[in-house]
Amino acid sequence: MAAPIRILTAVPICDGHDSAINTINLEFIRHGIEVVYLGYHRYAEDIVRAAIQEDVRAIGISSYNGGHVEFFAEVVRQLKKRGANDIKVFGGGGGTITHDDQRVMQKRGVDKIFFAGTSLTDMTQWVRDRYGKVPKRSGGKTPEMRLARKLTEIEDSYANGKRPKKKKIENRKSKIENTKVIGFTGPGGAGKTTLIDELILRLLHREPKARIAILSHDPSVVGEGALLGDRATMINSQDDRVFMRSMATRGQAGGLSPATEDCLRLLAQSGFDYVIIETVGTGQEAMPFQNKLVDQTVLVMNPDYGARLQLQKIVMLDLADIVVVNKSDLDRAKTAMSEIERRLEGSGREQKLISTVAKRHRDRGVDELCDLLGREPEKKKK
């Protein structure tokens, strides 16, 4: 099985026309492409940073609100500036991008424009033909790019049914002392992504020099594509101090991908202050993080977990260091807190229970959680 093609798609700044790109994303996914979707109303800078970190083959931009000649060119220019000319740029914008525009855009380094009236099949076929062949690429000009490309190698070797060569991962030590690795898990719809993004906002503020890595997961089936959409909602995590990587589970159950452990190890050895890993929302029968790399685990729950009996089955409740009841503005939150509190008493471990409303700006609960995630004070960077 060949590794899936990874593409990043987005809509430019001050533009919310996302209907075309949503349809195209769906079509790409159906044809085995992994799409990292950055969403609408996105700055060129955020698109370029994301494309490099996600190490995609190409960027697909859908632009309708004008200024496309400048915007596409700006994306190409910034890619070049960051040494990533081998990431290609293509896109469309219905009738708003004319043939004349396309000529200018191609001169400035854009690969291809799809005009109004192109069939979905033709576009998908073109993308598969054009970006399907793995080109010979440089290892990357910047540390960020090198890291991104190593992660791709790890993922791809698993996709090809091989374990990556040992020397690809510098496992002299299992990880660097100073790096704190935090694992987030919890059922779908509990608000993990929002919570993490709110924590990033606080961490960046609290530690003005800290660098953070995020490894996020979305479900996918072997041989099919995936929509990796966390970036679109993580508005605070699009920052030069944050390295984010979105992974598809590629058929593995349990909320992580076959390549996760190696990727996590690599990230933990890459000099970040924090590494945050987020699982897919799954049933919580087992502990998804089986390795010693994770320093702290956070289970994020939705107050609407159903009957009390079900709590017994959630093994993660015994294993997590911190349990968060998010969406605690919901009616059931109080009951949920006390039921979970009782359930935790049985674990015989010291666990923290916190209630949050992550979607609320400046939520106190999230502040409290952030305090618990600090590194040892003496290790903090000044």
Added chain:
Amino acid sequence: MSKLGRVIEAVEKYNQHVLDEVKRARTEKRFGKQLLDRWDEIKRNIKVGRAPTGLELPRLALPEIDEPGEIARYLLGDGLPGEFPFLNGAYKEMYLEPLQETGSYAKNGHGKNGHGKNGETAVAKLQETEEPTRLFSGMGLPDDTNKRFHYLGAHQRSKRLSTAFDGPTLYGIDSDADGVFGKIGEGGVAVDTVEDMERLYAGFDMGAPSFSASMTISGPAPIIMAMYIAAAKRRFGDSVVPKLRGTIQADIFKEVQAQNETIFPVEASLRFLGDMMEWTTRNMPRWYPVSISGYHIGEAGSTPVQQAAYTLSNGFAYAEMMANCGMSADEFGPRLSFFLDCGLDVEYIALTRVSRRIWAIGMRDAFGAGARAQMFKVHTQTSGRSLIAAEFRNNLTRTAAELMLAYMNGTNSCHSNSADEPFTTPSEEWIRLSAHGQAILLDESGIFKHTMNMLSGSPGMKAVERAVEAAILEEFREIERLGGVLAAVENRYQRSQIQNAAHRYEQQIYDGTRPIIALNKYRDGAEEMPEVELVRTSRAKQQLQVDRLKKFKKKNAAKAGKALDKLAAVAETNENCFPALLEAAEVCSLGQISGRLQEVVGRFRPMV
């Protein structure tokens, strides 16, 4: 049960009530007689008008029924135009030309004189009413759009302007912000400050009864509203405020569902919206502070039923919100207005009619609203998405058919798209044709001006009405199951439904199940990308906007700081922020205000 649940119940109950009354009309003699008498009286009172050919026609057409049960079904189930449940129209006469006295007709016969004379009275009377044509426009800098407004309004009795803003403005960002150069003045007009607002409407008497402005903006709507008021005050003094007429879109739910221009978190957006609605309802009695819009839902690719269902349920959610603020349905109801899409799918035969009926029943029976608050007043825009690039002149025909459907549905005002829609902000050539299209339909043709109900109530239309209403109620039930509108929004329900429908629509085009002329049918010889005149904003102009803004900021720097501090302080409390916003709008730019408010309430977290 949320209010939407009550609405579902109310419509079901009302439909049952109609059936019961039909039965009663047939079995209870006295009731049957009452209905027959009423029917006779209605018919007796219908005035007779005359077409230019001399043909006499009733001003209102009714079904040919003389059986009490059917009369009950018609009067209760459909209602006469202007009567509950308003299926046939919000008002009694809609687009009818003023009555020409039949007396003088009888006297003058078909003679040339008589015609001329009556023609004159007709013109004199027409001047009192407003044309339903309202064309959406915005381009370049405020001065450019102002010029277009004057061009469009030159031949209209009433000045009904409809404003399109550019991308940065729609997102509450200043023209001098990093990364937006290139987008300034594209697809709409750039407005950064109160001075831009003055330029935009220069030369118009903003307080005149014949003037109304519509502003299509939602995310930063309260800020733009404040700037509009500030500009009007600068030009006409404080006393102009209660006279201001117009609409601001300000529909947050549909932004989250389809248009993607929310800039504050949903709850904060709703709070700012509520503050503005409360203030304008009290101080600007002729202003519509929210236009509950299905257009963007439809254009994002929803099915027509989804469009109507989400729009109506959003409307009921706003009504619930205002009721919770302590306002009565009769106070806020008349200030709500709607905006729908009209495409070529068969549902559009009756989509607006059915929407009007559901709204009326829901407002009356679930909210206890009186007659004025039951009326669904709607602006329609023909579908932009149905217009395609290949052989784009065909778009004229598409738009004409859609216009016909819109007026058949009794829309209160209408925008017709230009044929160059797929490519650019319309150039004068095509916008002129689109305006003329409406005039040809309403003034030149006899379809709508002589008789109300001219095209209402065919058996086919009735069949569509029944099917569409049932489908809308089914959508309501699903939203109710999810916990109501807000909960459904947060669960991405509407978004995912719309996206799936959009995908299906595109697939149907390319697998041929949806014939599109010159795209998948009769394609041979089609010019794929024709040459059209593009309306774009030059770099020099964009730079001018940036320079003007910088000058404004420099001039007002000291005052702006204070105004922003005050605004932020109020925003932290539960008080109404609109008065502080009005003060800030005098000296701050759009981006300064939205940026400061975002510090207090946060930024919107987009949904995929």
